Each structure stands twice: as structure tokens, then as C-alpha cells.
Amino acid sequence: MSSPLILINAKTFREGMGNRAHMIANAAQLVAHESGVTIGIAPSYIDLHPLAHHFAIPVYAQHVDGFEPGAHTGHITVDAIKIAGAAGSLINHSEKRLALAEIELSVRALQAQKLISVICSNNESTSAGAAALAPEYVAIEPPELIGSGVSVSKANPDIIRKSVAAVHAVNPKVKVLTGAGIQSGECVKIAVDLGTDGVLLASSVVKAKEPAVVLRDLVSKL
DSSP: OOOOEEEEETTTTTSSSSSHHHHHHHHHHHHHHHHOEEEEEOOOHHHHHHHHHOOOSBBBBBOOOOOSSSSSSOOBBBHHHHHHEEESEEESSSTOOHHHHHHHHHHHHHTTTTTTEEESSSHHHHHHHHHHOOOOOEEEOOOGTTTSOOOHHHOOOOHHHHHHHHHHHHHHTEEEEESSSSSSSHHHHHHTTTOOOOEEEOOHHHOOOHHHHHHHHHTTOO
């Protein structure tokens, strides 16, 4: 996958479901084509299959369990998201925290199916631990800034710089995303200049009246 990556997490926002999910994915595909920047989306599970089959952008699950298919009612397996068309999955988002053993199980299951792992972390030490599992991406998101409207790129650039160094000290092949409060092209440029390979964001795009306008701004300085 080309770099940088802008990954939109639709969470369970009403503005990111159903017809709106298709609208956001369409805007992402349009702006990705215009700019050459890779833009992906992590929709709700209900929207994962239709988006993956109607759009060319990478579509991710918001979470996946490391279980083999079988008697695991209510869980989401890697086989299920692969059949649905997912490119990979977020793991350990701050709103869906997992134990270390669960994170490893999910990563190994994704790797076995050749799908992309994006492990979320909250500081440089957990970022280093995540890198030891050799995911494609580690996404650093200080939880206190998520949904705050205050960009991590401006409020805490040190955590980005230190996390990039910590990840690459463990495994230089692992790419780093940053998130929390990302809302403008300037935020994205700062993050990339600090050594990241893109951003993970949510409400600034998902809740926008015109997602394509916001996305064009986000890629404008790359």
C-alpha cells in the first residue's frame, strides 16, 4: 500500500452509517483518485461488505477477534472480514481495548490470511510493544485528545516523534500512523513531517456535511 495513508474510522456515528457510509466512501475514492493519496475507511460491520464491493478504496474492519471459525457467538473472525472484502482491521482501538494476548492473537490471524494489521496504541512504550508483533501499522492516539477537536500534531508533537523512534527501534519495517483531533491539511503535514506514514481520524470527516471538501483539505499539503 502506498504511503501516506489517511484512514477514516466511521465508528458507530449515525453520520457514518448506511447511505452516509456510501457517501463518505465515494468522497474518499474521488479524492484518492485526484490526489494519489491512499484513503481507506473502517465502517461499521453492517457496511463493510457493501463498501468493499462497491468502491476501490481499502476497507477495514474496526476490530477483529483472533478466533478460528466455530462456536464463538458474537465475535468477528478474520475469515468473516476477509469474505466481506476487508483489506485488514484496526486492533486495540482506545474504544475497544484488548489484552496483550488478544492483540497478538488478532495480529497472527490477520497475518495468516495476508490481511493488514493496524494496532492502536496510546504512548511510545505501548507503540514499541505493538511493533514487536510486526503489524503493518501502529497508530498512536493519545486518548485524551480523541474527539476533542485538538490535534495531536499540534498539542503533543513529541509523542509522535518519540513513538516513531520507538517503533522503528523495534522494527523499522512497521509504519506509523497518528490520530486524535486530526482535522486539517496542516495537521496531516505536521504528522508526516514528524515521520509518520499517515493519519487515523474520524469525526472531522464522518460528521462533515461535505466529506470531499474536508478530505481535499486533508491531502492539500502532501
